[in-house]
Amino acid sequence: MQNTSHAVMAQRVEPADSPDDFPTPPWATRALMEHVIPGETRAMTCLEPACGAGHMARVLREYFAEVRAADAHDYGFGEVRDFVVHPVEVGQVDWVITNPPFRLAEEFVSRSLQVARRGVAILARTVFLESAGRYHGIFRERPPARFAQFVERVPMVKGRLDAKATTATGYAWFVWLKEHDGPPRLQWIPPCRRALERPGDYPAGPDRRYRSSAS
Template identity: 70%
Template structure:
């Protein structure tokens, strides 16, 4: 039988249990959250924790919006301290926001932990299929539903181990946002086409 090498199938990935799940986030996707989903005026006086920062491709653009950004990762990338978010003793409400692109296999645990650490809110970048799963519905969505599910209308290409401006993907991504002040049903939003406006050549400088 011929191997199915369609773009959609080849874009799927399954990481080993001990994988770093190192898929750097294009900086423009983080700016899109701050520009189109959150209130960037309020962010300028708030603090943020990026607990799965890797080489800093998300933490760096966050510094353009927040008063202070703290970053860490469970693995050594040379950008920030090595701290396992799920076990490091962050104090309850120690940061206004926790914003990250968590390892997909640990995303549920990251959300639950982040909701404790964050005073104001949590935002995670995840594959659209994160909405699926009866386990996540029971642990998160039925008890603490997000304020907003913000689907990218453009693709957000991510490549294992590097940032590649020319990469493509068949995988859809969205921001899930929990704002502790919000009262009401979850909102469905779209991140409008914005890559061209928010992408910078300097975003792709090589990082060890």
């Protein structure tokens, strides 16, 4: 039987004017903090410039002293600010961490590397590694320090979180460290969804909007 899930598939293409709102499951953000980003971050600042309804930013507040959130579209969470058109000033935060619109991911990386003092982490489809354009645009001169591939699938559904969603798409965290000197490091994010999911991560009602005790 054909899988008819609305979760993101590898062949998905969003229109140029689409907000590309595919919320990140909270456990996938915790996986970055628990398995990929080195060192202590609780005294640091972080910017989430494609925050949507705040699903990633809320989790980042568990790990950072301050999290600033913004998005080009008004989702009722964070500042309304187009990161590509109106970027944040250079060196304003320690980290930039986000799941950007796929078609704008290269621009997000370039601007984030200017804004962040310590590092940048981008959640993207594994195929972001491909294309001559991205190689010449960012990877040749500014390769990530770490490429962290999820061994579990990270299901994302347009416009909502859904604990029961499935996907055929692979995702990875691309992490740039300002003090890194050397070739990129490949790592796998081990199975961790069950350990990192928390009560309140997913909506309880049919409207599928985010509900959590976190503010």
